[in-house]
Amino acid sequence: MTPESNASGTLHVYVAFDWGEQIRLDQAERQIPASRQELPRRRRTPPSFTYRPPPLHLVLEPVSVELPELGTVKAVAGLTIFDFGAVSLALRLPFDLPLTALVHLAGALADPSTLVQKARTLLEPLYGQLLAAIDDPCWQSDLSEEYFVFQLSPSDRHLEKETTSLAGLVHLEGDPLSASEVAEALRLQLSYSPDDIFIADWGAAVLIDRACEETLQAVEFANLQLLELRHIDNRLDKSLADAAQAIEPWTRSRLPFWRIHGRKLRVLGELKVEAYALFERTGNALKLVGDPYLARVYRLVATRFHLDTWEENIQRKLEVAESVYQVVSDQASHFRAEFLEVVVVLLIVIEIVLAFVH
Secondary structure (H helix, E strand, O other): OOOOOEEEEEEEEEEEEEOOOEEOHHHHHHHOOOEEOOOOOOOOOOOOOEEOOOOEEEEEEEEEEEEOOOEEEEEEEEEEEOOOOEEEEEEEEEEEEEHHHHHHHHHHOOOOHHHHHHHHHHHHHHHHHOHHHEEOOOOOOOOOEEEEEEEEOHHHHHHHHOHHHHHHHHHOOOOOOOHHHHHHHOOOEEOOOOOOEEEEOOOEEEEEOOOOHHHHHHHHHHHHHHHHHHHHHHHHHHHHHHHHHHOOOHHHOOOHHHOOOHHHHHHHHHHHHHHHHHHHHHHHHEEOOOOHHHHHHHHHHHHHHOHHHHHHHHHHHHHHHHHHHHHHHHHHHHHHHHHHHHHHHHHHHHHHHHHHHO
16 A cells, blocks of 8 residues: 555544443433434344443534544544443544554554543533432542544455554554564454454454444443443452451450441442442343354453453452451451450459449
């Protein structure tokens, strides 16, 4: 491909946030002009491929976005709101650039802080409007998950021969890559027909296809799952650190039986319930049964995100939390028993003293 040749298509930007423990969709639907989102289908897509429960989708006003190589572009914007407390902002930016310029744009997207801040500013009024419908609202300023999909037309299928450039796009790397890194970047890819191809990496993907909404939404949902796993992992780290401070030898306390452990026990117990409920809600939200290709798309992206590793780490931390919970509970029981023993001894002493007095 000559440097003067252009690649045209759409840059899909997904920015996910966690707004709270749960969003009551029925109440939110009454507060904002949103509708239930049903997944688009091709002829091959079975009815079993769906969201349960269907999330809310809100079409937003076009957003002006300034990016290197593109300048200021009007992006089509939409927000998807899920019952498990997460939201995903989707921006669609058209591009028509030389392939080298598109790779430079990908390199600039490796630092998405400007886009994330713009997304946060855009959604803050809506978050305030929906506070009443959010259980335990907590929008953390440092927690977000971004993903980029460079969608090209099937007429650009010849671009798959430009392996170095494709690797730069999915790696979000504007500088040249080694041959081994190019091979790793392009290692995981799928094709359903001779005219389409899907290549995914940790930070971005290249999709050569048309009418591919269901593929894009499978990618968007995997990005949401990564966000939720990071969220619960952060919660576990904080709760385990707090709980560890509660496990101290009773000799370090002058009056150990006066210590209160109820709150820490409740926090650990609630966190365990929340983690398992999150697994249940996110695992059941998107049903891919019956569509092998979309299931492979999801598994490919999940592999790049290391979702299995995240879940295993969280499971291990939950096991540690359960052990800590048991230790703190046993310690609290010991303190209570010790306190009762002291009370009994004091009562006996008082009775003996009173007996001598009388």
